[in-house]
Amino acid sequence: MIIDLPRFITTERPSWTELEVVLDRLQAEPGRELTLDDAKRFHFLYQKVSADLGRIATFASEPELRRYLEALTARAYAEIHETRERGRRFRPLHWFLTDFPRVFRRHLGAFHISSIIMAVGVLFGALAVTLDEEAKEAVLPPMFANHLGDPAKRVAMEEKATKDRGAGQHSTFASQLMVNNIGVSIKAVALGLTFGVGTMILLFYNGIILGLVGIDYILAGQSVFLAGWLLPHGVIEIPAILIGGQGGLMIGQALIGRGDRAPLAARFRALGPDLATLIGGIAVMLVWAGFVESFLSQYHAPVIPYSVKIAFGLVELAVLVWFLGSGRKNDGAKTGEGRA
Amino acid sequence: MNSELRIRTPEGIAFSYQLAGPVTRCMAWGCDLLVIIGLSIGLGQLAAVFGLINADLALALSTLAYFVVSIGYGIATEWAWRGQTVGKRIMRLRVMDAQGLRLQFHQILMRNLLRFADLLPGCYLIGGVAMVLSRRAQRLGDLAANTVVVHIPKHAEPDLDQLLAGKFNSLRQFPHLDARLRQRATPEEARLALQSLVRRDELEPEARVRLFAELAEHFKTLVVFPPEAIEAMPDEQYVRNVVDLLFRPRGAAEKKPERATEAFAAARH
Numbered sequence: 001m002i003i004d005l006p007r008f009i010t011t012e013r014p015s016w017t018e019l020e021v022v023l024d025r026l027q028a029e030p031g032r033e034l035t036l037d038d039a040k041r042f043h044f045l046y047q048k049v050s051a052d053l054g055r056i057a058t059f060a061s062e063p064e065l066r067r068y069l070e071a072l073t074a075r076a077y078a079e080i081h082e083t084r085e086r087g088r089r090f091r092p093l094h095w096f097l098t099d100f101p102r103v104f105r106r107h108l109g110a111f112h113i114s115s116i117i118m119a120v121g122v123l124f125g126a127l128a129v130t131l132d133e134e135a136k137e138a139v140l141p142p143m144f145a146n147h148l149g150d151p152a153k154r155v156a157m158e159e160k161a162t163k164d165r166g167a168g169q170h171s172t173f174a175s176q177l178m179v180n181n182i183g184v185s186i187k188a189v190a191l192g193l194t195f196g197v198g199t200m201i202l203l204f205y206n207g208i209i210l211g212l213v214g215i216d217y218i219l220a221g222q223s224v225f226l227a228g229w230l231l232p233h234g235v236i237e238i239p240a241i242l243i244g245g246q247g248g249l250m251i252g253q254a255l256i257g258r259g260d261r262a263p264l265a266a267r268f269r270a271l272g273p274d275l276a277t278l279i280g281g282i283a284v285m286l287v288w289a290g291f292v293e294s295f296l297s298q299y300h301a302p303v304i305p306y307s308v309k310i311a312f313g314l315v316e317l318a319v320l321v322w323f324l325g326s327g328r329k330n331d332g333a334k335t336g337e338g339r340a
Numbered sequence: 341m342n343s344e345l346r347i348r349t350p351e352g353i354a355f356s357y358q359l360a361g362p363v364t365r366c367m368a369w370g371c372d373l374l375v376i377i378g379l380s381i382g383l384g385q386l387a388a389v390f391g392l393i394n395a396d397l398a399l400a401l402s403t404l405a406y407f408v409v410s411i412g413y414g415i416a417t418e419w420a421w422r423g424q425t426v427g428k429r430i431m432r433l434r435v436m437d438a439q440g441l442r443l444q445f446h447q448i449l450m451r452n453l454l455r456f457a458d459l460l461p462g463c464y465l466i467g468g469v470a471m472v473l474s475r476r477a478q479r480l481g482d483l484a485a486n487t488v489v490v491h492i493p494k495h496a497e498p499d500l501d502q503l504l505a506g507k508f509n510s511l512r513q514f515p516h517l518d519a520r521l522r523q524r525a526t527p528e529e530a531r532l533a534l535q536s537l538v539r540r541d542e543l544e545p546e547a548r549v550r551l552f553a554e555l556a557e558h559f560k561t562l563v564v565f566p567p568e569a570i571e572a573m574p575d576e577q578y579v580r581n582v583v584d585l586l587f588r589p590r591g592a593a594e595k596k597p598e599r600a601t602e603a604f605a606a607a608r609h
Contacts, residue, residue, distance in 0.1 A: 050351040057527075066527065070355040077349050078442045171400035179407040186411075190456040193480045198457070251484060265438065268484050276446035279453060
């Protein structure tokens with residue numbers, strides 16, 4: 001094709017500049033909505049620039065101009081053909097109070113599987129320590145070393161303590177708990193990329209630890225201490241890790257794609273926003289759990305009566321169940337596209 | 341693993357991106373690691389100031405700062421700089437949506453958080469293998485987030501006036517053939533000829549003669565100039581004249597006016 005290049009540029013440049021201005025504005029204000037006329041004009045400019053690129057594409061002498069038009073076309077293409085909802089202004093409260101529970105409910109099946117796997121782990125751990133006392137030593141990681149001894153002795157020691165042994169370290173301890181637990185949850189999600197197998201192993205292993213420690217205290221007659229110690233933070237921390245497992249299993253399900261004819265990329269594309277929401281929600285839950293574990297769970301009777309701690313834990317659990325499940329009746333109308 | 345991501349729009353226009361390879365990405369990650377360490381040390385020092393008030397709070401802030409920086413650095417920078425971190429900026433890389441669509445926040449979040457699976461069992465082994473096996477050089481995190489990392493080449497235009505000035509171009513006397521050459525030569529052929537001229541002094545003498553002979557032979561098949569115009573013209577001179585025709589519009593050589601792209605650039609600014 002032979003074209004008069006300087007004339008071509010002079011004639012077409014205003015359209016390129018106009019399209020650039022529209023694109024800049026759209027990128028600067030992601031929440032901006034175009035009027036029908038603006039959208040029509042935007043589409044016209046995109047087609048015009050595409051046509052200009054088609055004309056210049058085989059023109060050997062102007063690689064710089066071609067690259068400019070390619071970049072402009074690519075930017076406009078990304079805006080015109082993007083069918084996902086434009087990034088609305090992020091509203092943290094609405095996101096946490098409405099979006100997070102709704103996404104959780106949308107994938108409730110994966111949460112149930114996650115809970116069952118951990119429950120099997122708990123049973124396995126409980127059975128292991130009942131049949132073989134040495135199992136505790138073999139399975140518990142170093143960070144649980146303080147649970148290796150006789151639970152009754154530990155309880156007696158905790159209850160005899162006359163001063164706050166964690167004084168001056170509560171904030172540090174809380175931050176370490178948050179970092180550790182959020183890290184575990186992220187791992188649970190990420191290991192979904194092993195077709196969910198890694199996630200299942202992680203959930204099962206955490207279940208074993210919980211079962212080992214729990215049954216050890218119960219067999220030693222320290223059920224009340226165990227409930228008072230575990231419930232305040234555990235009712236948030238354990239569900240948070242289960243939700244992490246839920247995310248991992250969602251990834252595994254998307255990878256396997258059973259019962260879903262959409263291509264892999266489309267399956268992941270549909271899953272992305274939900275996973276991001278779940279991960280954010282988990283982080284908030286674990287920050288709360290970290291504070292509770294550091295500033296409440298570590299105090300025992302007589303400093304804080306067990307009844308108060310247990311009641312606090314049960315109230316938290318009730319609120320959590322209500323929080324995650326209360327909007328169920330509104331889900332159908334707003335999330336018809338949801339996949340289990 | 342392909343080296344190119346080609347996107348064809350419904351309007352029939354195609355454009356391509358050069359996919360970043362494992363080595364470049366590894367170097368970018370190394371740079372980012374240094375930034376993360378630097379930021380963590382800096383924030384640790386800042387948290388130490390709180391130690392004057394409360395040592396417990398200082399240690400807690402330091403722990404959280406390291407965690408937030410190590411997890412959030414990639415997410416924050418890629419979101420703020422449209423798919424680039426410091427390392428990626430240095431290595432001229434960019435994260436993109438695999439379909440060329442707008443990069444979404446959840447994609448950035450996922451590719452960064454799922455990095456843990458790519459790191460297993462250590463040193464990005466799984467991620468590296470996935471990248472080599474993937475058609476679009478994607479690690480597992482990229483696969484799940486539907487993203488690719490592309491290389492943004494830097495094309496420094498050579499100073500053509502200096503490269504081509506002072507030489508009489510006998511081919512310019514045939515405007516119709518000049519136009520035909522510009523029509524028939526592809527952008528790749530034109531760039532190849534230009535690069536050969538720019539790098540001619542780096543070539544071994546024999547390779548230089550052979551290269552320009554091949555190029556001249558090729559361009560002679562595209563357009564046949566009258567024998568009197570190319571008589572006794574060395575191959576390198578022939579290629580130089582071809583480049584002159586392709587890259588300098590008519591009239592540019594004589595009065596050194598703007599090249600089309602220069603006119604375009606000037607008009608834009």
